[in-house]
Amino acid sequence: GESVGLHLPTLSVQEGDNSIINCAYSNSASDYFIWYKQESGKGPQFIIDIRSNMDKRQGQRVTVLLNKTVKHLSLQIAATQPGDSAVYFCAEAFNQFYFGTGTSLTVIP
Amino acid sequence: KAGVTQTPRYLIKTRGQQVTLSCSPISGHRSVSWYQQTPGQGLQFLFEYFSETQRNKGNFPGRFSGRQFSNSRSEMNVSTLELGDSALYLCASSSQGDWRNTIYFGEGSWLTVV
Numbered sequence: 001g002e003s004v005g006l007h008l009p010t011l012s013v014q015e016g017d018n019s020i021i022n023c024a025y026s027n028s029a030s031d032y033f034i035w036y037k038q039e040s041g042k043g044p045q046f047i048i049d050i051r052s053n054m055d056k057r058q059g060q061r062v063t064v065l066l067n068k069t070v071k072h073l074s075l076q077i078a079a080t081q082p083g084d085s086a087v088y089f090c091a092e093a094f095n096q097f098y099f100g101t102g103t104s105l106t107v108i109p
Numbered sequence: 110k111a112g113v114t115q116t117p118r119y120l121i122k123t124r125g126q127q128v129t130l131s132c133s134p135i136s137g138h139r140s141v142s143w144y145q146q147t148p149g150q151g152l153q154f155l156f157e158y159f160s161e162t163q164r165n166k167g168n169f170p171g172r173f174s175g176r177q178f179s180n181s182r183s184e185m186n187v188s189t190l191e192l193g194d195s196a197l198y199l200c201a202s203s204s205q206g207d208w209r210n211t212i213y214f215g216e217g218s219w220l221t222v223v
Contacts, residue, residue, distance in 0.1 A: 032209045043113075043199055043214035044152070089152065093209045096165055097142075099152035 012106045019077040021103045023090035028071060032093035035064060035075045038102070039086045047075070047088075082107045111136065113215035115200050121221045127188040130218045134181050134202030140164075141183040142212060143175055146197040155198075157208060158183055164208065190222045 013019045025033070031052040036044035050057045050064045050073075057064050063076040073090050087102040114133040122128050134141050142157035142165075154167035158177035175185040181202075187194055197219050201212035 034211065036214075043216045046211055046213060049211055091152075096154045096157070096167060096208075097212065098154070099144075101151035 009101070010104045010106070012108055013080050015080060015082060015107050015109050017080055019075075019080045019084070019105060019107075021075045021077075021088050021090075021105065023073040023075075023100055025071050025073060025090070025092040026098070027092065027094045028068070030092040030094045033064070033066060033073050034091045034093075034097075035062075035073075036089045036091065036099075037084075037086045038089065044089060077105075080105075080107050082109055113200055113202050113213055115198075115215040115218050117218060118216065119219045119221075121223060122190050123223055124190055124192060126190050127186060128190060128220060129184055129186045130198055130200075130220075132183045132185075132200030132202075132215060134183070134200075135204070135213060138202035138204045138213075139181050140203040140205065140208060140212075141177055141181060142201045142203075142208075143183070143185050144199040144201065144214075145169070146199055146217070147195075152199070155185065159206065159208070187220075192222050195220060195222045 034049040035047040038044045048059045048062050048064050055066050061078045065074045085107045087104050089099050089102045091097045091099045116131045140159045143155040144152045146152045156175050157165045161177045172188045177183045197217045199217045201214045203212045
């Protein structure tokens with residue numbers, strides 16, 4: 001089946017620094033991508049999405065970059081805050097949504 | 110606007126039993142999908158319904174089934190429960206007819222099979 005892989009299972013950053021979470025996706029035909037944040041005991045929360053006709057999209061403190069050449073997706077969080085500590089998933093839409101196992105982000109005060 | 114609501118939040122079942130989980134989508138959303146989340150496998154797609162029709166199905170055995178009602182509410186059922194079915198079951202809804210759009214998750218139903 002399809003696989004969406006994350007390069008790092010855990011990431012620790014200092015409060016105020018920028019965070020970058022990476023994701024490799026499998027299928028070059030995937031045309032829609034989403035980043036989710038999941039806090040302990042809660043369901044995944046939508047952060048930002050991007051379609052394959054774009055290579056960059058910005059939200060509030062977050063930016064998603066898409067590199068279709070190498071099938072790579074990244075999530076950048078500016079000025080990381082303690083409340084950003086969570087597991088982050090990327091998802092690709094091919095014939096269904098495929099999710100990675102996630103990267104656990106820990107923000108150090 | 111209320112989010113996706115799932116019930117029950119927590120439940121414990123015995124092997125061999127069956128379970129039904131319920132999901133109420135965001136008001137106006139007609140697409141409902143279900144996912145299983147486990148520590149080892151992450152989020153895995155079960156099935157997706159739109160206007161009471163199953164549009165897509167993941168690679169799960171026939172013990173996993175679902176349905177959608179005319180008010181877009183959905184249920185999923187797992188029969189003959191196995192220990193490996195212990196997981197967080199997540200429901201997500203979307204407003205779009207095209208499934209390649211943002212899906213919004215509920216808080217999930219935690220199922221423990223003993």
